[in-house]
Amino acid sequence: MKEKIWLSNPEEHDYDAAFDFLSLLISESKAKSIVIRLKKSKPILRKAKDILRASDLPLLPKDNVHVKEDLSKVKHDKKLSPILLVRAERLIIADGYHRVCAIYYLSEDTEVPCRLVDIMQ
Numbered sequence: 001m002k003e004k005i006w007l008s009n010p011e012e013h014d015y016d017a018a019f020d021f022l023s024l025l026i027s028e029s030k031a032k033s034i035v036i037r038l039k040k041s042k043p044i045l046r047k048a049k050d051i052l053r054a055s056d057l058p059l060l061p062k063d064n065v066h067v068k069e070d071l072s073k074v075k076h077d078k079k080l081s082p083i084l085l086v087r088a089e090r091l092i093i094a095d096g097y098h099r100v101c102a103i104y105y106l107s108e109d110t111e112v113p114c115r116l117v118d119i120m121q
Contacts, residue, residue: 005103006113007079008043010095015039018084018094025092034117038084038094041115049108051083051100054091060101070102082113087120 015035022031052059060067070080080103083096093100096114103110 004077005074005080005110007081010038010081010084010115014081014084014095022086022092022094034086034094034119037117038086038115041117043082043113044116045111046085046114046116047108048100048104048110048112051085051091051093051112051114052104055093055097056090057093057097059104060098062105064098064101066098067102067105070099071105074102074106082115085114085116087116087118089120 015038018038019031019035022034025031026034062068062071073080080099081096083100084094085096086092086094100112103112
C-alpha cells in the first residue's frame with residue numbers, strides 16, 4: 001500500500017512550507033539549517049498514530065478541507081509527499097500534518113514515510 005500512496009521524496013515546496021512553519025518557532029537561520037538537514041536525512045517509516053501521539057496534536061476532523069483533499073488524492077491514486085519531522089521537546093510536524101491525519105482515517109497503523117531531524121542532540 002505504501003508504494004501506491006507515497007512519493008519517494010518530499011517535494012521542494014514541502015521544504016519551503018517546513019521552513020515557513022519552523023521560522024515561527026525558531027530563528028530563520030536555525031530553521032534554514034534544519035531544512036538543509038531534512039533534505040539530507042534518510043527516509044524512515046512511522047505509524048500515523050505514533051506521529052500524532054508524539055506531536056501531541058489533535059486528529060483533524062475528516063471534513064477539514066485539507067484532510068478531505070488528501071483523502072481524495074489517495075482515492076484517485078495520486079501520491080502524497082512524505083512527512084517532515086523535527087524531534088525537539090515534542091515532535092514537530094514541520095510539514096504534513098494534514099497528510100498524517102488523512103492517512104490515520106484510512107488506518108491508524110499505516111506506516112508513513114518521513115524525514116526526521118533530531119535537534120535535541
